[in-house]
Amino acid sequence: MKVLHTSDWHLGRTLYGRKRYEEFKGFLSWMQQTIEQQRIDVLLIAGDIFDTNTPNNKAQEMYYQFLCKVAASACRHVVVIGGNHDSPSFLNAPKQLLKALNVHVVGAIGDNPEDEIILLRQDERVEAIICAVPYLRDKDIRLIEPGETIDDKNAKLVAGIKNHYAQVCQLAEQKRQQLEQAQGQAIPIIGMGHLFAAGGKTEQDDGVRELYVGNLAHVGVDAFPECLNYVALGHLHVPQTVGGQSHIRYSGSPIAMGYGEAKQQKIVLVLEFNGREYSLQELHIPRFQTxxxxxxxxxxxxxxxxxxxxxxxxxxxxxxxxxxxxxxxxxxxxxxxxxxxxxxxxxxxxxxxxxxxxxxxxxxxxxxxxxxxxxxxxxxxxxxxxxxxxxxxxxxxxxxxxxxxxxxxxxx
The missing domain is CATH 3.30.160.720 (Double Stranded RNA Binding Domain)
Structure with a gap:
């Protein structure tokens, strides 16, 4: 099973008033070709698909055209999570329709953590379990109390993020044990997230917006349970690993969002799984505008x-x-x-x-x-x-x- 990890497309973004549709079209065309040439089975998009929560018609058209083309390819599944720039309800609105194309969308968390667990099937057998955790909004993960300090707020945010991942991953691990016993084969669990990991690198004017007031809730690697074989993250635009852990990664943005990223080589990550083990390859994205x-x-x-x-x-x-x-x-x-x-x-x-x-x-x-x-x-x-x-x-x-x-x- 081959998996491609990407994030932070920011469709519709401008640069000092200049529209960038040709760059986005170039990237999406390259992505489609790469999915076919690499024979990608699963595409993971880790948030910030759009640059605003009210994307214009052109940005929407590019998004849906791309999904239709991928659905018509050999790629079996697409998983999309919402980022802090995305509108959860906008992403979720066509959720049932897209599911018919094997495009799984989780725009925001709901009342049941199990809704974020996606079983990817091939020939009636589950080949992977995805913990598709979207951007966790402040109101989703903590109760606001009068008189709390900035340290109190930070501690609650971090604890809320950790607790949510723990709940989702515990359910996923239970499912894995049952499925591995029934199917007689190892099944990977892949986590997804849109957050700021502690020690993460950013660039000047890269457009990475604070997730929480005061630049809080930079989570450590301990937020991700050990049952996760790989963690596909979005939010930071610089490709990087987290906390020295090679299985927890940001793919970075596909095009330079500002001049601070101009000299940066943009990539997507391709993983080839054999059971719970995988090999990883970085694919360089061409530069579509200098x-x-x-x-x-x-x-x-x-x-x-x-x-x-x-x-x-x-x-x-x-x-x-x-x-x-x-x-x-x-x-x-x-x-x-x-x-x-x-x-x-x-x-x-x-x-x-x-x-x-x-x-x-x-x-x-x-x-x-x-x-x-x-x-x-x-x-x-x-x-x-x-x-x-x-x-x-x-x-x-x-x-x-x-x-x-x-x-x-x-x-x-």
């Missing part, structure tokens, strides 16, 4: 752009000036440097003048240049809120954002 970050003085950056243009590059650029002063016509110089080429400038900023973005006529920074936390910080400054009052307001704002992110706007 992202380049240029940093330095104006003359240096202009020279680097000329080199890119001469090489017929189609790179999207993020430019960061390190000089104290920049001439007022720098935007015009940059536009002239890329004129007639496929190179695009997606963002310009100045490290020394952080509160301004360089434009030809010196305009102030725009909303496209800021994330939602930076917008709030600018509001505090604009309204002359005293510095000593800001940390509390920022913390309250973060809690509001967390509530909005966890609220399933598609549910009704």
């Amino acid at each position: 992202l380049v970050r240029l940093e330095g003085e104006v003359d240096t950056i202009l020279a680097e752009i000329q080199t890119l243009v001469a090489s017929k590059s189609d790179a999207w650029l993020e430019i960061e000036f390190t000089c104290n002063q920049v001439a007022g016509n720098v935007r015009q110089q940059l536009d002239e440097a890329i004129e007639g080429s496929a190179v695009e400038i997606r963002r310009i900023k100045n490290k020394r003048l952080r509160n301004r973005v360089i434009h030809q006529n010196g305009d102030q920074e725009t909303l496209e240049d800021l994330d939602i936390k930076e917008v709030f910080e600018r509001c505090l400054v604009a309204n002359e809120v005293p510095p000593e009052s800001r940390p509390g307001l920022v913390a309250s704002y973060a809690e509001i954002l967390q509530t909005l992110n966890d609220d399933d706007s598609q549910a009704e």
Whole structure:
């Protein structure tokens, strides 16, 4: 049995306002070909299929077209879990229809942990057991009590995650013992999850959003019971193992979500199981769009752009000036440097003048240049809120954002 582990597609994501549909189409086409060439039997998608909980029609179309093509291939099963960017009700809405295509969806946890246990069958025999645990929302795993400290909250979140995995895996192990005795063959249990493991690596501007206010609940390897032969994780965009355990892995995102990931080799993980044992192979994903970050003085950056243009590059650029002063016509110089080429400038900023973005006529920074936390910080400054009052307001704002992110706007 061959299993492919992927996650964090973020279909519909943009880069400084630039739509990225061609990259997503390229990746999904490559995935379809890889599934056929590698003769993949089981596809695991560990959350964050979409970038928002209200994906646009184009993103939905790509998702469903891909699932239909995989269902028509030799791949026997697809398992999808919800991530923190996904709407549980949106993922679950076509659940019964997709099940007819052997696409198993767990958008969120329910009242019965057994609903997260998926038995993958081949010729009436169970060949694998999947513990498909989706992103666990704060309200799913702990009771809020007045007066609790940040340490209390963290301890409850971690305990809630551990307890949930323990419940699901205990049921899965009981099923395995019964099935192995009945079938006379070893059966692997594969865990899935969308969470932040302790010690996990991230990259600047990779779009990895805090799962819980205060960046809490980084779980250790002890959250995953020993009965799990492999754990397919999502949420972190850098491919990595967890806690030195080779069987607990993040596949990472398939395309660079920001310039911090631009030089990173993206992968999917292919596992070939023989009973409970497996061999693992990393498959490199082609780069479907070149992202380049240029940093330095104006003359240096202009020279680097000329080199890119001469090489017929189609790179999207993020430019960061390190000089104290920049001439007022720098935007015009940059536009002239890329004129007639496929190179695009997606963002310009100045490290020394952080509160301004360089434009030809010196305009102030725009909303496209800021994330939602930076917008709030600018509001505090604009309204002359005293510095000593800001940390509390920022913390309250973060809690509001967390509530909005966890609220399933598609549910009704």
